[in-house]
Amino acid sequence: MLKRSWLAVILGFLVFLPASARADTTGYTFTYADLQKIFVQNQQYFVLDDDGANDASLNHLHFTSVDATDGVFTGALWAPVVVPAVAPVTVPVFGKLTIHTDLGIFGLSSDHGYYYEITFFWAHGDACEGQQASYKGAITFRGYQGGVMRGNVAGVIRSTLGTCGGGDLPSSPQPFAGKLTK
Known part of the structure; x- marks a missing residue:
């Protein structure tokens, strides 16, 4: 009985909370043009701080262009931190956003919206002392x-470090996570 009372209080509060203060949690069916507006025109970017576990002043993924027909994008990553760390610099990023339509259960449409995949790549330095990483x-x-x-964004980073003729030294896959901000 007590649980139902608290639930009623919370639901009652949400009803009187102005719509502008509530986050819209319905499913989204964005197009590439919509993503271009969010990331490029509105200049929103990801702070890849692994849910607060890392320094939020590093690892900012900014978008400079998003192709409205296929989701290919360019951008920059400020101070990428992968093991071993690159000095704080801005590196160019090349990637792709992929929109997966919601098929729902057994192929029937649902209200969950679409699914948004992101992959991107950056490289820094030369063959001897360079580093590269791919994010998915x-x-x-x-x-x-x-x-x-x-x-939010989350996934896995795969990076390699150049070893001057000895081949690339891969680092183990590392998780990454971040929040969309402005």
Whole structure:
């Protein structure tokens, strides 16, 4: 009985909370043009701080272009941190956003929206002392709040370090996660 009372209080509070203060949590069916607007025109970017476990002043993924027909994008990553760490610099990023349509259960449509995959790559330095990394993950959009889209990204980084003639030294896969911000 007590649990139901608290639930009623919470639901009652949400009813009176202005719509602009609530995050829209419905499923999203964005197009590449919509993603271009969020990332390029609105200048929203990801802070890849692994859910607060790393320095939030590093690893900012900014988008400079998103092709509205196929999701190919360019951008920059400020101070990429993978093992071993690259000095704080801005490195160019090349990638692709892929929109996967929601097929729902047994191929029947549902209200969950589409699924958004992101892959991108960067390289820094030369063959002897260079490093490169590829990221593969997924984006979850959490809804507009205060006119700004909220979202998260998470996935896996694979990086290699050049060893000057000895071949590339791969590092083990590393997780990454971040929040969409402005």
